[in-house]
Amino acid sequence: MNADGSSGIGRREQKRADTRLAIQRAAVELFEEHGYDATTVDDIARRANVAPRTFFRYFPSKELTLFSEDVSERFAALVLDAPPHLPPLDALESALARLLEDAPSELDRRRQALRRTLHEQPGVTRQFAHVQDLIAERLRAAFLRRLQDGGAPRPGLTADATVAIYLGLARTLVDGDPDQRERIREWFDAVRAVLGESRAGT
Structure with a gap:
């Protein structure tokens, strides 16, 4: 002190x-x-x-200046903060919706625009993949903790499957897309249709 x-x-x-x-x-x-x-x-x-x-x-490297790794920490924290009764798919959707509510700073918006412009640069592409790997790693740890705390069977397998759903979604999104929220909702609706599930509480 x-x-x-x-x-x-x-x-x-x-x-x-x-x-x-x-x-x-x-x-x-x-x-x-x-x-x-x-x-x-x-x-x-x-x-x-x-x-x-x-x-x-x-x-x-200079490519890394265009990305923020703390988004993975924020995303994982939101997963852990989701209501404990929510099943993994709903917890993932809830956390992602809250993450998108975070207002981007002016610098974040400029970095986002540059990432869109430079998306074919090999270094930028590699860094985007690195960030997604980091998000996947931290999401898996967060879901594993939720599932273990809730006494779910096969928590590791369920955590892996939930992260795979997120990664599938991430490949379909365009950085800064103004319709991103609607695309995310459509993705989760499609996944639920395949699984024969509905949103919790509906």
């Missing part, structure tokens, strides 16, 4: 978060101004007023 009552650890974490955000903002500005291919890591570091080695402490 510091003399002013603040936590030294808290201040360090905030400084790291501020530096990460500054690097991401600098990258987006330069991609918009000069193009993705023409922008180097050195350019981004210079604009963010950090050393190149500092850049690499936060991002292994």
